[in-house]
Amino acid sequence: MKKIGVLISGRGSNMVALADAVRDRRMADAEIAVVISNIASAGGVVKAQERGIATAVLDHRGKTREEHDRAMAAELRKHEVDLICLAGYMRLLSPWFIREFPYRILNIHPSLLPAFTGLNAQAQALEYGVKFSGCTVHFVDEELDHGAIIRQAVVPVLPQDDEHDLAERILVEEHKIYAEAVSLVLGGKYKIEGRRVLEATESL
Amino acid sequence: MKKIGVLISGRGSNMVALADAVRDRRMADAEIAVVISNIASAGGVVKAQERGIATAVLDHRGKTREEHDRAMAAELRKHEVDLICLAGYMRLLSPWFIREFPYRILNIHPSLLPAFTGLNAQAQALEYGVKFSGCTVHFVDEELDHGAIIRQAVVPVLPQDDEHDLAERILVEEHKIYAEAVSLVLGGKYKIEGRRVLEATESL
Numbered sequence: 001m002k003k004i005g006v007l008i009s010g011r012g013s014n015m016v017a018l019a020d021a022v023r024d025r026r027m028a029d030a031e032i033a034v035v036i037s038n039i040a041s042a043g044g045v046v047k048a049q050e051r052g053i054a055t056a057v058l059d060h061r062g063k064t065r066e067e068h069d070r071a072m073a074a075e076l077r078k079h080e081v082d083l084i085c086l087a088g089y090m091r092l093l094s095p096w097f098i099r100e101f102p103y104r105i106l107n108i109h110p111s112l113l114p115a116f117t118g119l120n121a122q123a124q125a126l127e128y129g130v131k132f133s134g135c136t137v138h139f140v141d142e143e144l145d146h147g148a149i150i151r152q153a154v155v156p157v158l159p160q161d162d163e164h165d166l167a168e169r170i171l172v173e174e175h176k177i178y179a180e181a182v183s184l185v186l187g188g189k190y191k192i193e194g195r196r197v198l199e200a201t202e203s204l
Numbered sequence: 205m206k207k208i209g210v211l212i213s214g215r216g217s218n219m220v221a222l223a224d225a226v227r228d229r230r231m232a233d234a235e236i237a238v239v240i241s242n243i244a245s246a247g248g249v250v251k252a253q254e255r256g257i258a259t260a261v262l263d264h265r266g267k268t269r270e271e272h273d274r275a276m277a278a279e280l281r282k283h284e285v286d287l288i289c290l291a292g293y294m295r296l297l298s299p300w301f302i303r304e305f306p307y308r309i310l311n312i313h314p315s316l317l318p319a320f321t322g323l324n325a326q327a328q329a330l331e332y333g334v335k336f337s338g339c340t341v342h343f344v345d346e347e348l349d350h351g352a353i354i355r356q357a358v359v360p361v362l363p364q365d366d367e368h369d370l371a372e373r374i375l376v377e378e379h380k381i382y383a384e385a386v387s388l389v390l391g392g393k394y395k396i397e398g399r400r401v402l403e404a405t406e407s408l
Binding site: 112113114115116126127128129130131132134148149151152154159194195196197198199 | 316318319320330331333334335336338353355356358363399400401402
């Protein structure tokens, strides 16, 4: 059984989607071992507890970024996680943390990267006037929203869309591709060439 | 009858696609009035002539950018064009030219802008490792590959793709959306809010 650690700061909807995928056996031989929040009141903490998942609240306040990340790493190691999934974790990770878990940290971002990095990606997309947006699951490297891309999904941007409409349409896809990307990475049937993550098929 | 001027530097495959759309009456009441190339040997010049379209070769060498653009503008005005379409025109336009034809110059770019501006967009997309790319028709403003987006189309990037495979898959979509975008702009049934180009529908 592979073990996943999920980092959250808020409602944790992508954490819930991963938990549902585990429950529905859409992620082969995987379970969420621990959900860590840096915010005690994050809605995702209660949702994890309701699902019987171990939780930890590690407050970042009063610590350096690396001190906080070392506390998270200790908690993740205690639960022997194989993979770390960011799910609305609203803090930058320290270079130390990222180097501790090479190609073992995934993030999901609500745009078709490399377009619209950072906060409010859906609003950025609307403002730019793109006709399609989407979401991206990628390995986390030391640059924001930058690591090698594992999965993407596309949605149309409609004329009457506001930020909420577009965010909701993208979120449906986020919930699908995050579980698919986790399955792929845990299953190990891929190779990385430069920045390209190539799923193993007969032809590879 | 609305008149289109097309600027090319090479084989002009998007010019041919526009000419085919005119022939097949997929662009209401429009015709290509003139094709202008800055390269005498551009393959698109012969292709335009074969289709009975007026052509002009205006060599840019030995002129400043604006001098060259003024010669093009004179040629375009002689043919009374309503809209200018860049189709593999490999030179930057002068600010003077762009200001002369506000919201009357379209470009097509082989990526989902704002990702992968500039040359070799398909190779950039492959190297970055995106799972989807596509093409974009946009109004030309003074910034490279930047103006308000009229149409986009999406294609998958497949694991075995090389630059040629991806470029060919995108080109099929380019040929479709360029004619659609030209029709929309010539028909005038759209409005622009900030950078968003909104097609007129019942609800607008």
